[in-house]
Amino acid sequence: MGKNREMRKISLLLGSCLLLLAFWVAPAQADSYAEMSGNYRRESPMSFGLDIGYGAIHFPDFEFAPGVTNSSANHAIHLDFEWLPIQSLGKFGIGIGTAAILGTSAQISTGTYRVTLVPIKSFVSYRLDFVDRQIVVPFAKVGAGVTWAYQDQRATQMFRSVEFSGGLEINLSAIDTEAAKVLDREIGINSTYLTLQYGRSQSVGSQNQIDLSHEEYMAGLRFEM
Numbered sequence: 001m002g003k004n005r006e007m008r009k010i011s012l013l014l015g016s017c018l019l020l021l022a023f024w025v026a027p028a029q030a031d032s033y034a035e036m037s038g039n040y041r042r043e044s045p046m047s048f049g050l051d052i053g054y055g056a057i058h059f060p061d062f063e064f065a066p067g068v069t070n071s072s073a074n075h076a077i078h079l080d081f082e083w084l085p086i087q088s089l090g091k092f093g094i095g096i097g098t099a100a101i102l103g104t105s106a107q108i109s110t111g112t113y114r115v116t117l118v119p120i121k122s123f124v125s126y127r128l129d130f131v132d133r134q135i136v137v138p139f140a141k142v143g144a145g146v147t148w149a150y151q152d153q154r155a156t157q158m159f160r161s162v163e164f165s166g167g168l169e170i171n172l173s174a175i176d177t178e179a180a181k182v183l184d185r186e187i188g189i190n191s192t193y194l195t196l197q198y199g200r201s202q203s204v205g206s207q208n209q210i211d212l213s214h215e216e217y218m219a220g221l222r223f224e225m
């Protein structure tokens with residue numbers, strides 16, 4: 001009787017180990033088969049987009065002091081976040097964004113005039129993205145923005161604007177599919193894009209507000225996850 005009980009315990013233990021091994025190996029084999037057969041599908045759902053970009057920006061009509069403008073270009077680092085609720089007929093997005101604008105100063109004989117700009121914008125977007133792993137994706141955005149300007153010895157000023165932009169996205173994940181699979185599995189990033197974009201900000205509202213209207217050329221990276 002004792003030997004039978006020991007044999008049953010050993011059999012139960014071996015059976016449990018084999019069952020766990022089957023659950024462990026089967027998904028890996030299925031993934032391997034899917035990749036070998038060319039039927040690999042992205043595992044994680046895609047609902048959001050994150051854009052990080054750099055732009056050369058110039059404010060030709062902004063006065064740092066009465067009669068003082070800056071003719072040189074400034075630098076801007078952009079960060080946009082989007083929700084992608086519709087992805088059936090292209091991609092429709094709803095987003096918010098901000099930027100760190102650097103180098104906003106003008107120097108004259110009486111001193112250097114500086115300003116700190118804090119922009120916030122909201123926008124809707126549309127991308128002509130119709131097939132899986134489409135390499136080139138045109139897109140357009142339209143929205144509204146508010147920028148606060150902080151200057152020494154001057155009250156905080158506000159600039160209201162309407163925002164337009166458009167450009168192209170180059171799907172890096174379609175070019176290097178193996179790296180795309182790793183990013184999708186390990187981090188949940190479905191696609192990575194190189195972005196090239198032109199943007200315009202136009203003043204709206206009161207004529208007494210400061211004028212930060214400008215054009216901008218941008219380049220950066222987009223992650224969809």
